[in-house]
Amino acid sequence: MDELVPPPRLVAPTTSVRASFLAGEQADQLADGLDAGRLEEAHRDFGAFIAQRRGVRRRWGVPCTTFWYVSGENYLGTLILRHRLTPELTEVGGHVGYHVVTPWRRRGHATRMLAAGLVECRRLGLRRVLLTCAAGNEPSRRVIIANGGVHDGRIRGEDRYWITLDEAGRDR
Ligand SMILES: CC(C)(COP(=O)(O)OP(=O)(O)OC[C@H]1O[C@@H](n2cnc3c(N)ncnc32)[C@H](O)[C@@H]1OP(=O)(O)O)[C@@H](O)C(=O)NCCC(=O)NCCS
Numbered sequence: 001m002d003e004l005v006p007p008p009r010l011v012a013p014t015t016s017v018r019a020s021f022l023a024g025e026q027a028d029q030l031a032d033g034l035d036a037g038r039l040e041e042a043h044r045d046f047g048a049f050i051a052q053r054r055g056v057r058r059r060w061g062v063p064c065t066t067f068w069y070v071s072g073e074n075y076l077g078t079l080i081l082r083h084r085l086t087p088e089l090t091e092v093g094g095h096v097g098y099h100v101v102t103p104w105r106r107r108g109h110a111t112r113m114l115a116a117g118l119v120e121c122r123r124l125g126l127r128r129v130l131l132t133c134a135a136g137n138e139p140s141r142r143v144i145i146a147n148g149g150v151h152d153g154r155i156r157g158e159d160r161y162w163i164t165l166d167e168a169g170r171d172r
Contacts, residue, residue, distance in 0.1 A: 004072075008076055021075040067117065110143045122166075131161045
């Protein structure tokens with residue numbers, strides 16, 4: 001377990017983690033063979049890049065909020081919260097998507113980041129949260145199970161899990 005000071009928390013995208021964001025996302029890009037142009041705008045104009053990601057935005061046909069998981073100047077990962085489901089998201093996608101960048105993986109951050117994301121879900125008024133995860137994505141499966149995910153079948157290669165929230169937003 002990683003004892004970062006201050007403890008990581010979910011925040012709106014912020015310029016204060018610029019260097020760490022670029023380094024982390026670039027490491028992911030190399031590791032996962034992602035499109036090199038993906039971070040072009042972030043390199044060119046980080047302020048504009050951030051501005052486009054703050055607040056509630058419409059994506060996947062629903063309102064969405066983007067959070068960054070941050071400790072001081074360290075950017076660890078991203079969590080996206082979809083405020084409601086569509087028929088498509090009910091099958092694949094769910095309410096929450098996330099990643100932890102490769103330099104910070106395997107230290108329990110995703111497990112704790114999802115727990116923090118569930119508090120945000122509760123704040124939005126959600127009582128049950130759907131997550132989907134590619135069959136075979138063992139790290140993500142473990143993150144979801146550790147947060148109380150209950151398996152509800154597989155659709156188009158994605159395992160579906162429901163997490164029931166208590167009043168505080170924590171899973172149980
Ligand atoms: C899935 C992901 C978020 C996990 O992040 P992480 O910070 O490494 O996760 P954690 O450290 O909280 O580990 C969670 C569990 O998975 C295990 N784990 C992590 N990486 C693993 C790996 N490569 N192989 C096997 N197990 C792994 C951990 O040991 C831990 O298990 P435990 O709870 O039994 O101790 C990260 O790998 C990632 O961003 N992947 C790419 C994007 C993605 O798949 N997102 C999820 C989409 S549904």
